[in-house]
Amino acid sequence: MPELLDFGKNSIFIWTCYGVTIVVLGAMIITSLRKKKLAKKALAIVLEEQKP
Amino acid sequence: MLSYFANPVRFKTLSKWVAPILGIGAAVLIIPSWIMALFIVPADYQQGDTFRIMYVHVPAVFAASGAYAFLAIASFFSFVWRHPLADTAARVAAPIGAAFTFLGLFTGALWGKPMWGAYWVWDARLTSTLVMLFLFLGYMAIRAAIRDENISARIGAIAAMAGAINLPIVKYSVEWWSSLHQSASINLSGSEIDNSMSTTLFVGIIGYFCLFGWLVINNMLSELDTRRTRALVIRSSDQRPSTASKQSTGNPDA
Numbered sequence: 393m394p395e396l397l398d399f400g401k402n403s404i405f406i407w408t409c410y411g412v413t414i415v416v417l418g419a420m421i422i423t424s425l426r427k428k429k430l431a432k433k434a435l436a437i438v439l440e441e442q443k444p
Numbered sequence: 445m446l447s448y449f450a451n452p453v454r455f456k457t458l459s460k461w462v463a464p465i466l467g468i469g470a471a472v473l474i475i476p477s478w479i480m481a482l483f484i485v486p487a488d489y490q491q492g493d494t495f496r497i498m499y500v501h502v503p504a505v506f507a508a509s510g511a512y513a514f515l516a517i518a519s520f521f522s523f524v525w526r527h528p529l530a531d532t533a534a535r536v537a538a539p540i541g542a543a544f545t546f547l548g549l550f551t552g553a554l555w556g557k558p559m560w561g562a563y564w565v566w567d568a569r570l571t572s573t574l575v576m577l578f579l580f581l582g583y584m585a586i587r588a589a590i591r592d593e594n595i596s597a598r599i600g601a602i603a604a605m606a607g608a609i610n611l612p613i614v615k616y617s618v619e620w621w622s623s624l625h626q627s628a629s630i631n632l633s634g635s636e637i638d639n640s641m642s643t644t645l646f647v648g649i650i651g652y653f654c655l656f657g658w659l660v661i662n663n664m665l666s667e668l669d670t671r672r673t674r675a676l677v678i679r680s681s682d683q684r685p686s687t688a689s690k691q692s693t694g695n696p697d698a
Contacts, residue, residue, distance in 0.1 A: 399493035402558045406496050409551040410478065413500045416547055417474075417655065420540065424662045431669035438676045 450527040452668055459661045466658040473651030477503075480644040488641075497555040502645060503652035505548035505573065509614060511541030511656055512576055515583065516608035519601035529664075531597045532671075534604060535587055536663035540656060542580035549573060560624055568617035569625040572610055579607035 399406050448454065481499035488495035515537045521530035552570065553563040564570065583604050590596035613620075618627045637645075 399496070402492065402494045405554045405558055406482075406493060409497045409500050409554050410482070412550055413504070413547055416543055420543055420659055421655075424659050424666070427666040428662050428669075431666040431673070435669045435673045435676075438673050438680075442676060442680055 450521075450525075450529045452529060455529055456665065456668070459665060463658055463661045463665075466654045466661065470651050470655035470658055473647050473654060474503075477644050477648035477651055481648070485640055485644050491559065494555065494558050497551055498641075499645060499648050501548060501551040501555055503648040504544050504551060506649050507652040507656050508541055508544035508548050508573070508576060509611060510653060511537055511544055512579065512608070512611060514656075514660070515541060515580075515604050516611075519604035522597055523601035523605065531601070532664050532667050533660060534583075534601065536667055537656075537660055538580050538583045538587070538604075540659050540663070542577060542584065544652070544656070545573065545577040545580060549577065565624055567624045568621040569614065569623055572614045572617050575610050576607075576614060579604075579610060583607070 397403075397407075477499060481496050485496070485499075487493050515534050518530045518534035518537065521527050522534055549570070552573075556565070557563050583600055586600045586603055587596050590599060617623060618625050
């Protein structure tokens, strides 16, 4: 396994690229899901408050 | 067709079907493409293993350019027909496009160092991509700085449409000017790279576009809920004083 992950002297460049990509895409996905959840929750609270 | 889906209720109904398809599509395309890129595809005969950066660099730049085209088209619809949904689409697409552009530039810099000996050169392709990042950031700054929603949407749309001139510059910069950046390896007529490499790359590119679509739809749904919440709060706060005044006039002791 370690030799599978070793890309020689340029390993650092390759793994940094994939690492940063995973972090940025992951952050976008998590932020999007959280935003959607919070927006839904806020709307539900307001609708509940305004029930006649 | 587009005006049919410019209705928030219809959009929400449609997005219930489309969003999961795009989300699952993104996961089942991006993850295997990375596994293929890192462990299965053979090393390039000239660049060695460094070319594996291509599988995160090229899809990011494609998605960034696609995101800018989407931003410009949505801005056009928002500007001409004043569809609030088109404006919402433009607004949520900008930060996603900026993130993809950043990834394209960052991975490109890390690919450039071992290949060219420099992280950055003021080459036409790199510079025009950097300009694209600034266009995304500029659009976001305009939308954040102007409080009036209508004026903010109009000015933002003009800026986004004007910035679309940069898209053909990004695409054709390697042909128009002498460039350190390689010319296009894949185009509509085919691919100059080996099938095993180009298939993995295509899978990754489609996956990134699915992810972009999923993020746009998800963020649009959040924005629509937030706007509805805001409207309900404003309406109820507008009704409260009149209710209070009715109560006060109805009470003889008041």
